Amino acid sequence: MHPPTESATSPRLLPALAYAALTTAVVSSLGMLLVPTISQDMHVEVSTGQWMLTVNLLVGAIATPIMGRLSDGPHKKRLLLCSLATILVGSIIAASAPNFTVFLIGRALQGLTYGIVPVTIALARRYLPDSQARVGISSLSVTVTTGLGLGYPLTGILADLLGFRFAFWFAALFLITTIVVVWRVIPAGPDERAPRCTLxxxxxxxxxxxxxxxxxxxxxxxxxxxxxxxxxxxxxxxxxxxxxxxxxxxxxxxxLINLRVLRNGDVLVANSTAIGLGATMYIGLSIGSLIAQAPASTGYGIALPLFWAGFVMLPLSVASFGANRLVRALSQRVRMRTLLLSGAGLVTASSVLLWFAHDELWEILTGMFGFGMGMGMTYAAMPALIARSVADTELGSAASFNQVLRTVGGSFGSAVAGAVLAANLAPDLHPTEGGIKTALAVGAIGCAIVFAALLVNNVMSRPPAPASEPADARVSRG
The missing domain is CATH 4.10.860 (DNA Excision Repair, Uvrb; Chain A)
Incomplete structure (x- = not known):
């Protein structure tokens, strides 16, 4: 990595990049929680209202690899500012939409938010000194999970007290402040050391x-x-x-994406974990949120109102923040693949817990805390594995592909959960308790399979320590 310029090493740089990465969390929190409310307000069926999630994912899947590739070029700051401005326009359109069609246009423009984190990772790799880059990249990847745990409660409060449109206006205000921060803190001008990027x-x-x-x-x-x-x-x-x-x-x-780089062992492990754990973990997250809002008459619902439903995700935020700090403390003494395995183990344990115990609010909150710890560790380890294995000129596209795989994995998990619940509906059209348990079982078993695969890989890939090497030196290797 090239040495950063003096202006780039400002202590404000990493906080500014983290603030920009929070955009993804703020916009993502406007999705799943608000589908019933927006469907009712705009007079569409809930199944039609689900398109506010689908169109956002579609645009994100298309835009993220392109943004990742462009972030490998010289105009990283310009790319970030243009992307944030587009998301701002989408937020304003969604907030003021007179009908559902116009609202979907706004949600589509907001889809660029999925590409923000890979761009910030490329900026961190370019401008942060070597001593900070590894920790900074891991922190940026976890920022979204941490922010979601705060974004969902805030969205629930705003939507319940002031209406869903105010939640989108709040997102627009947040984006304006983000654009100002990026404009003032990120180094100006093109990155002359980066190759000119041909799309x-x-x-x-x-x-x-x-x-x-x-x-x-x-x-x-x-x-x-x-x-x-x-x-x-x-x-x-x-x-x-x-x-x-x-x-x-x-x-x-x-x-657009160098597929030969994906054959690298660390990159392959990170990407396989992204799609596998993304799919299975999302089942537990979505079902946990559903249980929290379901009426008590279902036999499993906790019947939280919208105002409080978002707070179910708060332990996710607290735990992911703590896990990120833990990874930073251990990264010089513990192998990244071991940290990845540990995170997958926590996710698996949380999935199994929710499978067998989900009748009380404290059980749901405990499961969310475990998910947060596991997600914080895995999401910090994956980009670190990729960053140490690819060249600077490939990092943006490699990180963006990992982000796409997480999105695709989450979509598969959502579809599997939806299919299981749709096949187990009660007369009142709420999922049956048997359907809830089956969906949670699928998620738990899937997480266990991913954990087992990572365990085997971790054991087989551990290099034997030379006999002459001191024990403390072997421990310090990451």
Whole structure:
């Protein structure tokens, strides 16, 4: 990594990047919690209202790899500012939308938020000194999880007291302050040491449309039917487009994502964990939130009002923040793959806990705390593994691909949970207790499989320490 300029080493740089990364948490908290409220206010069915989540994911899946690749070029600050401005416009459109169609346009523009963290990671790698870069990159990756735990309660309070539109206006105000902070703190001018970035347009179109087809199939499969022509057609289109994308990327001089880098052991482990744990963990998170808001008449619901429902995520925020601090303290003494394994173990334990104990609020809060600890450790370890294994000119695209895999994994988890619950509905259209337990069982077993795979990998990849090397030197290696 090149030595940073004097202006770039300002102690304000990492806090400014973390503040920008919080944009993803603020915008993400405007999704799942508000679907019922927005559907009712805009006079659409809840199944139609789910498109406010789907369209946001679609644009994010398309934009994130492109933003990641552009962040490897010289205009990182300009890219971040333009992206934040676009998300700001989307927030204003959503806040003032007269109907659901216009609202979806705003949510689509907000989809660029998924690419913000990879851009901040590229900026941290470029401008932070070596002694701070590793810790800074891990902190930026966990910022979203920490922010979500705070964003959900705030969104619930604003929407309950002042209406959902005020929550979007708050997001717009936050984005304005973020743009000001980035403008004033991030070093000005192009990064002259970075190569001029040529965008791989064919690759961008293929991966964007392929991921879009995959996410539409996953998101709508439970409603259309998993064997319906529409669902199978979207999955077939995704398979064809993504296969073509791989062929094009391997033959392109300046690919959108260097697929050869993905074969690196650390990168492969990080990406496999992102999609596997992202899918299985999301099941527990979404079901836990559903239980908190479900009426007591279901036999499992805690019946929290919207005002308090968001606070269920607060332990997630507290725990992920603590886990990030723990990773920073241990990163010089414990292997990153071991920290990744430990995080997966905590997520698995939390999933099993919710599977067997979810009738009381304290059980849900305990599960969320465990998820936060596990997510904090895994989300801190994954970008650190990637950053130490790829060149500066590949970090943005590699980090963005990891982010896309998390998004795709979460979409799969959401679809699996939705399919299980849809097959187990009571006469009042709420999921049955059997459906809740089945969905939680699927999530717990899936997490256990990911944990077992990481355990085997961790044991097999541990290098034998030379006999002549002092024990304390072996321990200090990361």
């Amino acid at each position: 791989d347009v064919p690759g961008a179109l293929l991966v964007g449309t392929g991921l879009a087809a995959l996410l539409v199939g996953v998101s709508e499969g439970s409603r259309w039917g998993w064997a319906s022509p529409w669902t199978l057609g979207f999955f077939a289109a995704a398979a064809i487009l993504l296969t073509l994308w791989c062929v094009v990327e391997l033959r392109t001089a300046n690919p």
